[in-house]
Amino acid sequence: MKVVLQRVKEASVTVEGKIVGRIGKGFMLLVGVTHEDTxxxxxxxxxxxxxxxxxxxxxxxxxRSLADVDGEILSVSQFTLYGDVKKGRRPAFTDAAKPVHANELYEAFNERLRTHGLNVETGTFGAMMDVALVNDGPVTLILEK
Known part of the structure; x- marks a missing residue:
């Protein structure tokens, strides 16, 4: 599992012209799941x-942590984090989990974040999304387990 975390002043995700998730200060998370993840x-x-x-x-x-600053999370599923561009000019996504497995773990990830008392907004799994954010710092971290 891989997460690209950006510290943001604000962030939102729009699907088909409608904002489906919006936060103020906090973390914008791009979340990728692979086959072996549990x-x-x-x-x-x-x-x-x-x-x-x-x-x-x-x-x-x-x-200071998110809780210390009353921060929020916007979590967006991002299978392209497992795109492999070592060969050719088009990415291969063979390492990305199949949608059913990926969505199950993505939802579990968001629920686990909520158990910490955090407000977690999300995009729409599998949809084409427009993501907007104001990166704070900028601070960007890549976490992988």
């Missing part, structure tokens, strides 16, 4: 993200 990866990544201290304290050091 609830172990889901739980580890969700717990890691909930506890990350990447918001600045009064001394301008990254020392």
């Amino acid at each position: 609830n172990d990866e889901v739980n580890w990544l969700a717990d890691k993200i909930a506890g990350l201290r990447v918001f600045e304290d009064d001394e301008e050091r990254m020392n």
